[in-house]
Amino acid sequence: MSTEDYIKLYFYDGKQCNPKRCSGKKLARFNLATQVNLISKIPSYSLVLVPTADRVLSKDDQERIEGSGLAVLDLSWKATGSDFPRVIKRTRQRSLPFLLAANPVNYGKPFMLSSAEAFAAALVILGHRSQAEEIMGKFKWGQTFFDLNREPLEEYEIAKNAEDIIRAQELFV
Template identity: 40%
Template sequence: MDSFSKNFDENLNLDSSSSEEISDDEDVSFPVAMWDFNQCDPRKCSGRKLARMKLIKPLKIKQKFHGVVLTPMGFKCISPEDKEIILAKGIAVVDCSWAKVDETPIASLKTNHGRLLPFLVAANPINYGKPFQLSCVEALAAAMYIVGFKSNARYYLNKFSWGHSFLDLNEELLDKYALCSNSENVVKVQNQYLEEVENDQKLRRDMPDFPPSESESSDEGT
């Protein structure tokens, strides 16, 4: 795993990969990078922690990245069909504050494979329980998991004391995304899940408040 950054510059210019079938439990080496807009608390930024650990390569704002880029300006949703692109050219994430997304010049980044993440819930201490508001490491791990690099995803999450909670909250949904063949199917799975959650919440709201049974009333009076 420590070879990720060491091989970054060498792998960045690769045009293709002739890999054999890779197991979900096998660690795979590919470039991992980040554009940092310096909008987050450096003491709490998971991306900067990964950079200090040499597990992610900081990019300059105008520096082009040829792999998959996780960005709010993505063209489509990440899916298993992106596996070969990541294996050949790597994956990058945009590190910016969710509160400042609209004023961040994300569109100026040089990307060919911009990707969105499907519905997932954050487990990081700042945004715990909030949908979509993932930290850098959560976003990277989610993408790795969905395309089939599950061992890599766990490796990155394990660098944080709360990292396991991300899989505790999302593993069932991540497994469903990982079974999809393309971006369109991932979106369908996401929408079906959200519809089921909405229907479940509506059903609970519509349930009548039944009065206590006779036995419960008797117990309360003793």
């Protein structure tokens, strides 16, 4: 995959996580994602992955993401509720469908993905599997994410739109 085919990735560092375990910071160290310290620095036309979003990510979002990028909010799962409304007013948000976390902190928990896992899932859904594999290759548990979620990711990857994603998700919930 050439670098011009890569989706631009941004993560907002909410400074709520252990910096040594922060998957977003690790991706930034490898130049695989850009860290922003203010929500206003997330490019305004990018799409933000938010677990509370009303719409699920799908290939319907491909053009926007390929043009402006994809962002995640790197926040503690214990303190996310009050932080999401701040970003909702200025961006388009999408949620991810059912997946299991493989990271050591939330292993096996549904929807409790690290920033790296969220990026990887989104990239697979959008048809950028090689970029997703490159990201997860930076983590000892990266392949475990793909192994745990093999069937759902395969279904989400072939889904043509949000309705297909929802139907596929119902197979696993």
